[in-house]
Amino acid sequence: MTEKETRRYAVVDLEATSASPAASIIQVGIVIIENDQIVDTYQTDVNPHKKLSKSIINLTGITDSQLQKAPDFSQVAAEIYHLISNCIFVAHNVKFDANLLAEHLFLEGFELLTPRVDTVELAQIFYPTFDKYSLENLTELLAIKLLDAHTAIADAKATAELFLKLKKKMASLPRLTLERILEFSDSLLYESYLPIKEALTRASAQLPSDYQEVAGIVLKKEEPLLQERRLSQDFATNLALLNLEDRPLQLKFAHLIDKHFQEKTATFIEAQSGIGKTYGYLLPLLGQVPKEQIIISVPTKILQDQIMANEAQALKNIFYINAHSLKSPQNYLKLDAFYESLMRNDTNRLLNRYKMQLLVWLLETKTGDLDEIRQKQRYAAYFDEVRHDGSLSKQSLFYDCDFWQQSYRRAKSSRLLITNHAYLLTRMEDDQDFVKNHILVIDEAQRLFLALEQFSQCQVNMTKMLQQLHQLLENSQDILEQRLLENLQFELNHLLQLFYRQKKKQIKQEDAERLRQHLAEISLPELAELQNVFAASFSDFWFEESFSSDHRTVLLKSARVDFTDFTQSFPAAKKTYLISATLQIGPKINLANLLGFQEYTFDKMVGKQTNQQAIWIDQTMPSVDELSNQDYERLLADRLSQIAQLDKPTLALFNSKKTMLAVSELLDSSQLSHLTQEKNGTAFNIKRRFDRGESLLLLGTGSFWEGVDFVKQDQLIEVITRLPFDHPEDIFIKKLNRKLRQEGKNPFYDYALPAAILRLKQAIGRTKRKDKQLSSIVILDGRVLTKRYGKIILQSLTENFPVRIQNFSELLAEMKNFLYNKK
The missing domain is CATH 3.40.50.300 (P-loop containing nucleotide triphosphate hydrolases)
Incomplete structure (x- = not known):
């Protein structure tokens, strides 16, 4: 096939009587692309000579009466073959379409031997942050028109537009990145490497100014800090600049934030949901002079990402506020570990696809936060391997551009810092100055009490731990060590059997002491997690089950007998706000009491009944x-x-x-x-x-x-x-x-x-x-x-x-x- 011919692609979509390899074709749609232009289209119905199932009729809109008037496949086979036989075959899930069409053509005397390219896999690589790669999802995210979905010509046209966007994106990537991707292209389905190879011939060897190359990996450069604009002292004016409507309850809430700002005691504000609390505290606090760092803590990483994507982004666009989302090291890619994986020759196709995906993602990510990769659960072991562990050698090739280091630096220099309750507690314990002289806002504060309790707990995955014990026993050469490991294995298995058969979750103190004694006599780093669970500071021990759709996990957990006092255990901020729709738990209990606050102010905004x-x-x-x-x-x-x-x-x-x-x-x-x-x-x-x-x-x-x-x-x-x-x-x-x-x-x-x-x-x-x-x-x-x-x-x-x-x-x-x- 000549170089000119390799630029001719046939984008094909078939509708069939089922998703089975033995299905009959009922509709064919073909779009021909040459030199990145659509030059021809073809469509036809095909009579399968059998009735369609209701599910296929509902899915495609094609009817039996429509197909009764259509030609047999034998009548259109030659026309289809001559149109596509000199092209590269492209489809969204190419295996189904190419195999089904090739089989139908073969029965009519035509052997289809064209190279095949799969747009599903290419989209997974070149759009690494999408969470689903169906044609409907991709067309929506990429603003591609898809009218009459699940009709062959409509899907073929949409797939052709997707393929052109993919080719355009490939051609825009740095040459070095494309070369690295092609190193793993043997793991791609069929000949899906061909458009990548074609893009390489067009790629520039010169890196754009917003990229940097480190040890053969191209990364996006860190963004410079913005020069912050001054906010108005009028809350309504700031809302108007953000193109938001002011709301009476939100304004009242903002006044409470202002009113208590100079007070040294903690401020608790209970306000109903839906009044716009986030802007209600952000705008008054950002308008304060001098400009203190504001640390916002929310209960989950979902909400953390939500604020960064919405309120923080809007504040950056209008007021040039530097905002940063701070998470634990494990959320970030460790470039050293990723580099080592690139140097390794892996045969797993899925793992190699993730390597290609991450090479593209590194051109786009501003944070290195692995939460941006939505489908990493399909090969969790690889992502566990390349996650950051919080340590970094000064001899590292990536010392200056390490994502965790960047996050740490950015956290110190950003005006607005967004984190979650779990990491807030971890960071405050590790860094006594983290909130010192700063403003701390704990949003959804009722969740802090539970986070505080979880923070004072420890756990270990029993399935993994028993596998580890088995491995240690097999490898041990020391007789005394073997006896201790056998005793430990026996005790844990006995307690697990009681849990499975008699549902005994709680571990008795005498059993816990026996396990402590065994662990005290064994000095193996592989047992560090288990030793942490039975540390002297913990007094309660129990088993807990976690269910997912396909498996069950049993955790061994431990906790302290007493609750952690938030006010005594962690350094105080310059000013602390605790905000939620639910702070007064009952007539005798409120959140301030549970957290250990003795002095504080409490305001409750009374909500109104709504007819909505x-x-x-x-x-x-x-x-x-x-x-x-x-x-x-x-x-x-x-x-x-x-x-x-x-x-x-x-x-x-x-x-x-x-x-x-x-x-x-x-x-x-x-x-x-x-x-x-x-x-x-x-x-x-x-x-x-x-x-x-x-x-x-x-x-x-x-x-x-x-x-x-x-x-x-x-x-x-x-x-x-x-x-x-x-x-x-x-x-x-x-x-x-x-x-x-x-x-x-x-x-x-x-x-x-x-x-x-x-x-x-x-x-x-x-x-x-x-x-x-x-x-x-x-x-x-x-x-x-x-x-x-x-x-x-x-x-x-x-x-x-x-x-x-x-x-x-x-x-x-x-x-x-x-x-x-x-x-």
Whole structure:
């Protein structure tokens, strides 16, 4: 094939009777590209001489009557072959299209031997930060028109536009990067390296000014700091400059931030969700003179990324505010480790594709934060290998451009620093000056108490640890060491058997002391994690299960007997604000008490009832303690299926990951499209996909209760599958209950019930994030109506929301009317 001919591509898409290799072709779409221009198109229906399934008709819009008028494949085979036989065959998932077409042509006497290029794999390499590579997703992200999706010519035209964008991006990359990528091109499907090789012939050897080359790797240069503009002293003016409308409650909140700024004591402000708290504290604090560094801590990395992408970016664009997102070292790529992996000859195709992907990503990333790579879970072991460990030799080739070092420097010089509660505690413990003379804002402060407890815990993965012990035993040459390892292995296996068979989570003190003694006599670095778990400072030990869609993990955890006092354990900032919609947990308990604050100011902004949100309680839902797990899961799946018929974005919140995954399986069997946390991706990924409208139903737990905002949806249904009580057997809850009893308080009525109500209100608050947003909340837990404490929950909810108690069929009808006819 000549050089000129290699520039002729046939982009092909087929529609078929199924996704099986034995399927019949029902439609062919072809787009011919030459010299980066579309020069020809071809389309035809094909009569398969069999009826189509309903799923194919629904997917493609093609009908049996339409195909009855179409030619047989034998009538169009020669025309198709002569059009594409001298081209490189390009398709989105080329294996299916090329194999199916080649087989059909072969049966007609034509042998198709063209090279093949796959746009799925090329997109994965050259658009490394996307979380999904379906044609629909790529066309949306890259602003490619895709009309009549799942018709062959429409998909072929969209794939052709995608391929041209890929070629254009390849050609724009530095020559050195393309050369490094081609070193791993043997791992690409078929001949997908050909357009990369073609791009190399056009690439410039000279690096653009915003890149640097270090040890053969091309990196984006660090951005210089901006010269900050001065903010107005008028809050409304700053909002107007940001093109935002002022809101009365947000203005009142901002005044409270200003009012308490000069006070040395901590300031607690309780304010309802949806008033714009983030700008409410950022703008007044950024306007203060002198210009102090402001450290914002939020509960999750999802919210951290959310603020950086939204508020921090807007402040950078308008006021040139230097903002930086600070995470633990493990979030960043360690260039030394990545360089070593490039030097290594790996045969794993997926691993080598990730190397290529990271080479492209290094031209784009400003931070080196591996959270930007959305599909790294497919080969987690490789990313564990190249993660930063927080150490860096001064002899490192990458010392001056190391991402963790850059992050550390940037953190000191940025005006606005965004972090998360877990890393805030770690950093404050390691660096006594981290918050000194700075302003600290702890947002969603109610989550800090739990983060503080998790910070004082330690854990080890039992599966990995037992594998490690087995390996150590096999390799040990010392008889005494072997005996100690055998004793340790026996004790751990015995405790695990008790956990599996008798559900004994808690480890007795005498068993813990015996394990401590064994570990004290063994000096092996491989057991450091286990030794940390049994350190002298820990007194409570237990097993805990973590479920995902395909496996179960058992963790051995330990904790201190006493709660950590936040005010005594960590250095104080110049000024501290603790902000949340839920600070007053109950009449006798508030967050300030739990954190150890003796002196503080407390302001509560009273929220108003809104007619944009309404709550329905299903009075026909049986109490959870009346049903088996299987019956409960089936009932939830049935309720969600009926709610899905309202055709509105729906968030279903679960307390149990196990229940959530079981319900998801039932929904799969009924072919109801949905997204499930962990099963279909991380919370961050599935939230993005839900916002894009990939599915109207999202099943979530954990951070979805109180850490994720739903702003994109004008209308939203939220389903509370179960009241969010803490599990009474949870070690943390047992520890808290012990503390409350010592203080003469009732653990259930003074903490557990108020905390559940607050968590419920937090979840409801996630659905009202803008003025005209409509949301309907369904509670599928009969305990609200049958238990004595249910009256307290109802009374609390009716203070803020209209509440209706109905049977499920009436509830559905009213919700439909509310969402479709509300003015």
